[in-house]
Amino acid sequence: xxxxxxxxxxxxxxxxxxxxxxxxxxxxxxxxxxxxxxxxxxxxxxxxxxxxxxxxxxxxxxxxxxxxxxxxxxxxxxxxxxxxxxxxxxxxxxxxxxxxxxxxxxxxxxxxxxxxxxxxxxxxxxxxxxxxxxxxxxxxxxxxxxxxxxxxxxxxxxxxxxxxxxxxxxxxxxxxxxxxxxxxxxxxxxxxxxxxxxxxxxxxxxxxxxxxxxxxxxxxxxxxxxxxxxxxxxxxxxxxxxxxxxxxxxxxxxxxxxxxxxxxxxxxxxxxxxxxxxxxxxxxxxxxxxxxxxxxxxxxxxxxxxxxxxxxxxxxxxxxxxxxxxxxxxxxx
Ligand code: NCD
Numbered sequence: 001x002x003x004x005x006x007x008x009x010x011x012x013x014x015x016x017x018x019x020x021x022x023x024x025x026x027x028x029x030x031x032x033x034x035x036x037x038x039x040x041x042x043x044x045x046x047x048x049x050x051x052x053x054x055x056x057x058x059x060x061x062x063x064x065x066x067x068x069x070x071x072x073x074x075x076x077x078x079x080x081x082x083x084x085x086x087x088x089x090x091x092x093x094x095x096x097x098x099x100x101x102x103x104x105x106x107x108x109x110x111x112x113x114x115x116x117x118x119x120x121x122x123x124x125x126x127x128x129x130x131x132x133x134x135x136x137x138x139x140x141x142x143x144x145x146x147x148x149x150x151x152x153x154x155x156x157x158x159x160x161x162x163x164x165x166x167x168x169x170x171x172x173x174x175x176x177x178x179x180x181x182x183x184x185x186x187x188x189x190x191x192x193x194x195x196x197x198x199x200x201x202x203x204x205x206x207x208x209x210x211x212x213x214x215x216x217x218x219x220x221x222x223x224x225x226x227x228x229x230x231x232x233x234x235x236x237x238x239x240x241x242x243x244x245x246x247x248x249x250x251x252x253x254x255x256x257x258x259x260x261x262x263x264x265x266x267x268x269x270x271x272x273x274x275x276x277x278x279x280x281x282x283x284x285x286x287x288x289x290x291x292x293x294x295x296x297x298x299x300x301x302x303x304x305x306x307x308x309x310x311x312x313x314x315x316x317x318x319x320x321x322x323x324x325x326x327x328x329x330x331x332x333x
Contacts, residue, residue, distance in 0.1 A: 046101045
């Protein structure tokens with residue numbers, strides 16, 4: 001289903017492709033719960049990180065995922081590299097590839113940077129967030145987490161609340177959630193919505209108190225101040241009083257509704273400190289599931305994907321097995 005790269009949600013091939021990754025993730029959640037959470041599926045493969053932007057969760061979880069699959073990892077830190085001496089993105093990517101790698105995981109402040117790299121190298125490229133554009137593995141782990149807690153996504157009402165304009169997470173999540181049949185409402189002040197919502201299969205509201213009692217998922221976003229070039233809000237205090245998920249507002253949620261956030265949180269701004277720790281908060285489940293989802297993505301791209309599977313380490317015969325069968329083999333089930 002998935003091709004050579006994962007650059008955007010569209011590369012997953014709609015609901016069927018997303019479901020395939022989620023099903024495979026179940027196997028890797030099981031691996032992650034073992035006493036020794038490691039399988040040999042990607043032994044001999046090398047995965048490199050190319051992070052031009054800060055990250056805690058995404059980088060560590062890709063690294064953990066690769067190690068649990070027994071891949072070798074190559075950590076590239078922009079701050080201490082020749083990028084500081086003016087080396088271009090193309091030269092940097094091709095230099096890393098010349099050392100013999102199978103995949104590059106890229107995060108970059110410019111939308112489209114991972115696509116450019118995919119045109120320059122033979123390795124698989126995984127987009128770990130590019131500017132305001134896309135963050136496909138975040139969308140996958142969010143879908144997985146919702147499915148795990150609510151049993152499914154189809155027919156669910158999900159509100160994405162906050163700085164939609166600058167959010168690659170919102171763009172990827174809207175695509176994935178709606179592909180799986182959810183209804184999505186964006187809740188934000190007009191200044192924090194994209195200039196045009198043409199083609200976005202969503203509703204929009206500026207009234208959080210009215211939306212909260214109707215949702216299954218309240219998905220909060222951080223104010224991306226590093227991407228704001230102008231003053232889009234009178235003040236953060238004003239934002240919190242209108243759009244922050246305070247304890248009072250959390251009481252408007254239905255008893256079975258859940259709260260999510262991709263992190264990093266700004267407690268006290270978009271989410272009250274104590275709301276983040278309520279039992280209905282899935283924020284740490286999102287982080288936990290991020291590892292298994294990224295194992296599934298790396299496995300599909302490097303170990304069992306249709307284009308690479310025949311030469312992959314888990315399928316030397318190239319026989320037409322299903323991904324699930326190969327995953328079971330890889331995870332020792
Ligand atoms: C997000 C990102 O970097 O896009 N975080 C993440 O990957 N978990 C969201 C953010 O920075 O606010």
